[in-house]
Amino acid sequence: MRLLDKSSASDVYIATDEGWLYLATVIDIATRRVVGWATADHLRTELVAGALEAACRTRRPTGPVVFHSDRGCQYTSRELASLAGKFNVLLSVGRTGQCWDNALAESFFSTLKNELGDARPWPTRSAARTAILEWIESWYNLQRLHSSLGYRSPAGYEAALAA
Secondary structure, three states: OOOOOEEEEEEEEEEEOOEEEEEEEEEEOOOOOEEEEEEEOOOOHHHHHHHHHHHHHHHOOOOOEEEEEOOOOOOOOHHHHHHHHHOOEEEEEOOOOOHHHHHHHHHHHHHHHHHHOOOOOEOOHHHHHHHHHHHHHHHHOOOOOEHHHOOEOHHHHHHHHHO
């Protein structure tokens, strides 16, 4: 399996009747696969750190990798920089006012909201979290076709790279 070498990250807010659920992701730029993600009822550094830790557990990078994000304070914190250093991850942030610098992550969240449904709040954070888990792990990574990957799923594209 291919190791993560460049990733894109951002976060999204999901409405529930209990309040917001925040989702942070780490997406492999080459394969479009979500390799790490985390949810929480807050948008603090711990949320992003959880997604980065999950990505590093999944991919076990052996050399330096780049983790690109927007300029949110949770992505530029000392705490995240320290964690990134432990995993040999180089932090990269987009330019101020340049939303397209992190277009991959923004496109992913647009797709998630459109395909998972964003018309009304989820009844609970737990219900939203379960739906996100199923959507990412069973649909998006394994089955959803991407034109940028030659109409293959992220998993299918990775399998072709490995062959």
